[in-house]
Structure formats: C-alpha cells, structure tokens
Amino acid sequence: MRYTFKCLYLFLPMIVLIESCNSTNQTEKDYIKNLEEKNRLLEQEIIDLKNNTTNVQSVKTKKNNTNDYFTIGSTEKKVLEVMGNPTGYDDRGRFGKVLWYGLSKVRLENGKVSGFDNFDGNLKVSLEK
Structure with missing residues (x-):
C-alpha cells in the first residue's frame, strides 16, 4: 500500500x-x-x-480647410479662432507670449506663431501652409 x-x-x-x-x-x-x-x-x-x-x-x-488649423507664422488671432481661449497665458514681454492649451503650448513672437509643443496632442496645427 x-x-x-x-x-x-x-x-x-x-x-x-x-x-x-x-x-x-x-x-x-x-x-x-x-x-x-x-x-x-x-x-x-x-x-x-x-x-x-x-x-x-x-x-x-486632399488639402485641409485653412480654417481647421494654424501653422508657424499664423497670427495670434488665427490661433484663437482655431483653438479658442487658452487654458493659460504667459506674457514674457519682449520675448513674446505663450498660450497654454492643457499641457500643449503655442509660442508667439511679434504676434505670430514661432513654435509649439503639442504634448497633449490637442493642437489643431499643420506643418503645411
């Protein structure tokens, strides 16, 4: 057993x-x-x-409608038309402005877009003109 x-x-x-x-x-x-x-x-x-x-x-x-996005060189007015009011705003005096849309930001110099960081992926931006 x-x-x-x-x-x-x-x-x-x-x-x-x-x-x-x-x-x-x-x-x-x-x-x-x-x-x-x-x-x-x-x-x-x-x-x-x-x-x-x-x-x-x-x-x-097929090209996008130009009212759907902004690009480098667009005016601040165009960015506001496309994106609406920013969630934050930094005025850096002679160094320009930064518009915040969540964690994404749009850098402006002399009233025109000089760069952007689309960290949240929410910016309606195009690299084409």
Whole structure:
C-alpha cells in the first residue's frame, strides 16, 4: 500500500505537467490561427488598395480647410479662432507670449506663431501652409 502512494505521488505531478503542456500547445495553436487570419485580412486590404490607387492618391492630395488649423507664422488671432481661449497665458514681454492649451503650448513672437509643443496632442496645427 505504501508503494501505491509513492507511485501516486510521483506520477500525479507528471500527469499534471503533461496536461498543462497540452493546453499551452492548444493556446499557441489558437494564437497562430488568429495571426494567420489577421495576415490574410491585411493581404486582402493591400490588394484592395492596389486596385484603387486613384482613390488612395486623391485622399493623399486632399488639402485641409485653412480654417481647421494654424501653422508657424499664423497670427495670434488665427490661433484663437482655431483653438479658442487658452487654458493659460504667459506674457514674457519682449520675448513674446505663450498660450497654454492643457499641457500643449503655442509660442508667439511679434504676434505670430514661432513654435509649439503639442504634448497633449490637442493642437489643431499643420506643418503645411
């Protein structure tokens, strides 16, 4: 009887280990199957985009409405029209002004935008004129 318990103590952990390896293997198979499905969908999307290159190019060349954003060189009035009232304001005298929009800021020199830090990602700014 003691021998039976010893065998049970030795084989039970091995059985549990083997079973857990089998379940991990199934999880990996499901993961690979999911990746293959995503890959198939991406390949189909690429084929669709290649077939519709004229539509893609028209989207790329579409310009934003100039009332939707400001840019380097825009006036303070333009920034206020696009962004509204700032959450904070620093007047640095002859060094210009800083308009704060959350953690983002717009630097002004001589009444025009000289730079910006779009830390919050909330500035409606464009690098194109």
